[in-house]
Amino acid sequence: MIGVQEKKIxxxxxxxxxxxxxxxxxxxxxxxGDFQAVKQVxxxxxxxxxxxxxxxxxxxxxxxxxxxxxxxxTIPSARSEGSIxxxxxxxxxxxxxxxxxxxxxxxxxxxxxxxxxSIYENIVHGLRYHGIRKKSQLKTLVQESLEQAALxxxxxxxxxxxxxxxxxxxxxxxxxxxxxxxxPQVILxxxxxxxxxPISTAKIEKLMLELKEHYTLIVVTHNMQQAARIxxxxxxxxxxxxxxxxxxxxxxxxxxxxxxxxxxxxQFS
Amino acid sequence: xxxxxxxxxxxxxxxxxxxxxxxxxxxxxxxxxxxxxGHVTWHFLTxxxxxxxxxxxxKDQLWNSFYLLIVTMIFTTPLxxxxxxxxxxxxxxxxxxxFIRSCVEVLASLPSIVVGLFGMLVFVNTFHWGxxxxxxxxxxTIFNLPVIVRVTxxxxxxxxxxxxxxxxxxxxxxxxxxxxxxxxxxxxxxLTGIILxxxxxxxxxxxxxxxxxxxxxxxxxxxWSPFAFDSPLNPLRSAETLSVHIYSVNTVAIVKDAxxxxxxxxxxxxxxxxxxxxxxxxxxxxxxxxxxxxS
Amino acid sequence: MTLNKGSLFSMSxxxxxxxxxxxxxxxxxxxxLFRRDSELRGKLAIYFGAILIILATVSLTLFLVWQGLRxxxxxxxxxxxxxxxxxxxxxxxxxxxxxxxxxxxxxxxxTFLSALIATPISIGxxxxxxxxxRKWGNKALRPVIEILVGIPSVVYGLIGLTLIIPFIAxxxxxxxxxxxxxxxxxxxxxxxxITSIAAxxxxxxxxxxxxxxYALGATRWQTIYKVIIPAALPSLLTAVVLGMAxxxxxxxxxxxxxxxxxxxxxxxxxxxxTLTTIITLHMxxxxxxxxxxxALWSLGLILLIMSYIFILIIRYLSRRSKVL
Numbered sequence: 001m002i003g004v005q006e007k008k009i010x011x012x013x014x015x016x017x018x019x020x021x022x023x024x025x026x027x028x029x030x031x032x033g034d035f036q037a038v039k040q041v042x043x044x045x046x047x048x049x050x051x052x053x054x055x056x057x058x059x060x061x062x063x064x065x066x067x068x069x070x071x072x073x074t075i076p077s078a079r080s081e082g083s084i085x086x087x088x089x090x091x092x093x094x095x096x097x098x099x100x101x102x103x104x105x106x107x108x109x110x111x112x113x114x115x116x117x118s119i120y121e122n123i124v125h126g127l128r129y130h131g132i133r134k135k136s137q138l139k140t141l142v143q144e145s146l147e148q149a150a151l152x153x154x155x156x157x158x159x160x161x162x163x164x165x166x167x168x169x170x171x172x173x174x175x176x177x178x179x180x181x182x183x184p185q186v187i188l189x190x191x192x193x194x195x196x197x198p199i200s201t202a203k204i205e206k207l208m209l210e211l212k213e214h215y216t217l218i219v220v221t222h223n224m225q226q227a228a229r230i231x232x233x234x235x236x237x238x239x240x241x242x243x244x245x246x247x248x249x250x251x252x253x254x255x256x257x258x259x260x261x262x263x264x265x266x267q268f269s
Numbered sequence: 270x271x272x273x274x275x276x277x278x279x280x281x282x283x284x285x286x287x288x289x290x291x292x293x294x295x296x297x298x299x300x301x302x303x304x305x306x307g308h309v310t311w312h313f314l315t316x317x318x319x320x321x322x323x324x325x326x327x328k329d330q331l332w333n334s335f336y337l338l339i340v341t342m343i344f345t346t347p348l349x350x351x352x353x354x355x356x357x358x359x360x361x362x363x364x365x366x367x368f369i370r371s372c373v374e375v376l377a378s379l380p381s382i383v384v385g386l387f388g389m390l391v392f393v394n395t396f397h398w399g400x401x402x403x404x405x406x407x408x409x410t411i412f413n414l415p416v417i418v419r420v421t422x423x424x425x426x427x428x429x430x431x432x433x434x435x436x437x438x439x440x441x442x443x444x445x446x447x448x449x450x451x452x453x454x455x456x457x458x459x460l461t462g463i464i465l466x467x468x469x470x471x472x473x474x475x476x477x478x479x480x481x482x483x484x485x486x487x488x489x490x491x492x493w494s495p496f497a498f499d500s501p502l503n504p505l506r507s508a509e510t511l512s513v514h515i516y517s518v519n520t521v522a523i524v525k526d527a528x529x530x531x532x533x534x535x536x537x538x539x540x541x542x543x544x545x546x547x548x549x550x551x552x553x554x555x556x557x558x559x560x561x562x563x564s
Numbered sequence: 565m566t567l568n569k570g571s572l573f574s575m576s577x578x579x580x581x582x583x584x585x586x587x588x589x590x591x592x593x594x595x596x597l598f599r600r601d602s603e604l605r606g607k608l609a610i611y612f613g614a615i616l617i618i619l620a621t622v623s624l625t626l627f628l629v630w631q632g633l634r635x636x637x638x639x640x641x642x643x644x645x646x647x648x649x650x651x652x653x654x655x656x657x658x659x660x661x662x663x664x665x666x667x668x669x670x671x672x673x674x675t676f677l678s679a680l681i682a683t684p685i686s687i688g689x690x691x692x693x694x695x696x697x698r699k700w701g702n703k704a705l706r707p708v709i710e711i712l713v714g715i716p717s718v719v720y721g722l723i724g725l726t727l728i729i730p731f732i733a734x735x736x737x738x739x740x741x742x743x744x745x746x747x748x749x750x751x752x753x754x755x756x757x758i759t760s761i762a763a764x765x766x767x768x769x770x771x772x773x774x775x776x777x778y779a780l781g782a783t784r785w786q787t788i789y790k791v792i793i794p795a796a797l798p799s800l801l802t803a804v805v806l807g808m809a810x811x812x813x814x815x816x817x818x819x820x821x822x823x824x825x826x827x828x829x830x831x832x833x834x835x836x837x838t839l840t841t842i843i844t845l846h847m848x849x850x851x852x853x854x855x856x857x858x859a860l861w862s863l864g865l866i867l868l869i870m871s872y873i874f875i876l877i878i879r880y881l882s883r884r885s886k887v888l
Contacts, residue, residue, distance in 0.1 A: 069438070071434070071437065074433075074434070086583065088583065088584070089583050089584050089587050091587075095588055095589050096587050096589065097587055097588060097589040097590065098440070099441070099442055100440065100586055100587050101440070101587055102437065102438060102439065102440035103439065103440035104440075104583075104586065104587070106438065106439070108438075109431060109435065109438070111431060113429070113431035113432060113434065113435040114435075115432060115436070115454075116453070116454055116560055125449060125450070126440065126441055129440070129441040129442065129445050130440065175435070178439065179438075179439065182440070272783050272786060273783065275783070275785055276783035276784055276785040278785075279784070279789075280785065282688065283688050283691045283695075283696055284692055285688075286684065286685050286687075286688025286691075286692060287689045287700075287701075287705065289685055290686070290688075290689040290705070290709075290755065291704075291708065293752065293755070294708050294712050294756070295708075297715075297752065298711075298712075298715075300727060301719060301723070304726070347613070348616055348617075350613075351609055351610045351612065351613025351614070352614055352617050354610050354613075355613060355614040356614075358610075359607065359610055359611070359614075360614075368618065369614055369618060372617050372618050372620075372621035372622075373617060375625075375871075375872070376617070376620065376621055376624075378809055378871050378875055378878075379624070379813070379871050380809075380810075380812070380814070380815070380840070381813070381815070382815040382840050382843060382844065382867070383624075383628065383813065383867050383868055383871065384624070386628065386843070386861070387624045387627060389847070390628070390631060391623070391627060411620050411624065414620070415617075442603040443603065443606075443607075444602075444603045444605075444606030444607060444610075445603065447606070448606065465714065468714045469714060471716075472714070472716025472717075472718070472719070474716065474717070474718045474816050475717070475814075475815040475816050475840075475844070478816075478847075478848070479847055479848065483848070512718045512719075513718075515718045515719070515721075515722055516718050516721070516816050516820070519721075519722065519725060519820055520820070531722055531726075532722070532726065535718070535722050538716055538718075539715060539719055542711070542714050543711060546710070546711050546714055
């Protein structure tokens with residue numbers, strides 16, 4: 001399944017050095033009750049790049065991702081320590097409006113999770129909440145976001161159809177469109193293709209490469225080939241710690257840490 | 270092979286239990302309809318009850334039952350749904366939540382006559398609402414509230430967490446998410462529960478004896494002013510419902526055809542409960558099907 | 565807030581508002597309550613519902629307790645005498661007596677006797693539905709049982725009055741009224757309740773548990789007897805207790821068939837009375853504030869206390885079933 005794709009996008013994207021940092025994480029720890037899921041992680045995220053977070057299941061990469069837009073706030077026992085700065089603003093501060101934060105840092109989940117409503121309603125749900133109610137404006141934004149998510153051509157004639165009538169890959173692109181409609185700066189992807197077939201996966205990966213022109217993408221992935229195909233930078237997490245963080249090409253070709261080497265050589269997963 | 274024989278005997282015994290249950294239940298329903306339906310005519314449904322003469326109907330009682338049901342549901346539905354939303358979405362795992370849960374449990378297991386006594390004490394006597402639709406409806410609200418709370422909580426909990434996360438992930442607030450994502454998704458379950466509970470309210474009698482009363486004025490179906498004492502809509506008049514009528518016909522009435530009137534009323538009551546039950550199932554399944562999106 | 569909206573949704577323009585300002589919580593004033601889709605307004609409505617539930621429960625309990633204590637506080641009746649004496653004659657103007665034991669006895673008798681006849685058939689049916697034929701159980705029996713749970717209790721009472729009492733009277737049971745028709749009527753009434761809860765409990769037993777037993781060569785009965793029933797016991801008992809709670813509080817169905825005589829009955833077919841039947845019989849025609857009226861509220865207090873006790877038993881059982 002990977003073989004077909006590998007030929008096409010095997011070329012690693014060139015690393016664009018000297019990009020500005022958009023998110024700066026310092027000494028971030030996340031606890032679920034007494035359990036420490038993320039241990040004092042520090043890393044910068046560069047603007048307009050794709051950053052991949054890899055590592056075996058339970059290594060804390062998803063928890064780390066969900067700490068960035070404070071999605072962990074919805075879990076009563078979760079608590080974060082340390083600092084996350086987005087464009088210089090401390091995100092763990094009590095004065096932060098999580099609603100505005102999540103609008104600016106959109107999130108796409110592991111399993112496509114469209115609302116059981118029409119395609120149109122799926123996209124305007126967030127827009128309406130954030131204060132856009134004019135029909136014409138909503139329509140424009142729906143079309144724009146669907147075009148950006150490469151879904152417009154497939155659904156333009158049936159915006160009133162239920163989102164659940166779409167295929168899995170289409171549903172996931174709808175979820176991306178729904179996020180794009182809010183004009184975020186950063187988009188967080190939590191294993192966005194793990195529930196999809198190879199063709200749908202390829203489409204989403206292509207879309208992500210297009211999106212990084214305008215957005216900063218952070219992608220948790222279980223699939224190392226995926227990280228190698230799309231990411232500019234890759235971070236390897238193991239047991240809650242950040243083991244290694246580097247340009248993707250370097251991390252895969254010359255890992256400095258033994259655990260990284262073992263993991264990318266498939267000695268454990 | 271003793272165990273084989275025991276096994277076979279046990280299987281037979283269990284099956285006999287099930288058969289007996291089915292038989293009893295069919296016999297009960299059959300008896301109610303067989304005894305009662307013969308007497309149920311259009312005339313019976315549209316004639317007022319008579320205290321002294323043969324040939325009374327159940328027109329006012331039927332109206333009272335429905336009116337009381339509607340008023341009760343107007344009170345219960347928003348409150349019950351609010352309680353269910355609180356327990357499933359807003360409640361933090363602390364003492365207050367535990368206490369509310371206990372309250373729901375207490376309300377759910379109180380005998381309906383106890384609720385009726387409370388209604389008499391507070392609404393009828395203290396608030397001076399007298400034996401009235403309003404007193405009855407508030408008492409039935411207390412009686413029905415825990416059912417709707419539980420139904421709502423269960424229905425909300427069965428909505429996939431992924432939907433809630435999707436909405437929160439877009440920065441959408443909790444209330445807006447509840448209103449626009451969770452409640453619509455939970456709607457079939459809540460609706461089914463509400464209709465089923467309506468059947469329970471419709472047949473309730475003990476809570477009404479001391480709140481809505483055992484009598485009703487002769488209703489003037491031409492006078493729809495809610496303030497007229499004999500208006501069908503007046504919420505402060507006493508109102509004997511169909512199920513209370515079955516009881517009172519058997520215990521206080523002196524008409525000769527009391528057995529027939531009671532049997533026919535019981536058949537009508539059982540029929541409506543059946544209709545509530547079947548429509549709840551049918552409607553729930555139908556909406557579920559439509560919502561799962563093959564439209 | 566309309567100020568920054570425009571800039572936020574135009575991609576080309578540089579945001580006019582700094583990130584700091586966009587992400588900072590806005591000070592909320594009273595106006596948010598009047599805004600459409602106000603989060604605060606929704607939250608307040610929800611909390612209002614929750615508070616009302618507390619208010620209803622607490623006030624109901626307090627009012628009924630206070631009202632039930634009046635007989636002992638103001639009319640000088642000894643609570644122990646009230647509970648244990650057989651002599652109930654509160655209507656006697658010269659020498660009123662307030663012995664509620666016959667009614668307490670009647671209520672407990674109806675509760676236990678009806679559970680006695682309902683439990684075996686109900687549990688048997690539940691076992692049939694979960695272990696012998698799930699298809700028949702879920703497709704045919706369950707809907708019928710769920711409909712019967714909803715049949716109003718007066719209808720059961722009427723069946724007792726027109727079918728069971730004549731039958732008993734015809735077969736030498738005196739006039740037919742008494743504990744026997746009471747327990748049959750209430751037994752029939754709680755049967756669907758017990759069955760549906762018990763069937764749920766049995767069907768939620770993990771399949772692995774059963775498979776393990778069958779894999780050891782156990783027969784179906786051995787599996788039921790040795791594995792399923794022990795595992796489901798607390799839940800099955802809960803079903804029975806819930807049925808008993810319903811039986812204890814049932815008023816009109818019992819009222820219509822028990823005869824309402826406040827003596828300890830000599831046999832199953834002698835008229836008797838329960839707490840609920842005496843309350844329904846007299847509450848409407850006693851003067852409020854009289855000792856007779858207070859005595860009825862004290863009977864109500866016993867009902868209230870008993871329903872709290874049933875809740876405690878159910879809580880105990882549900883803790884047991886979580887441990888397993």
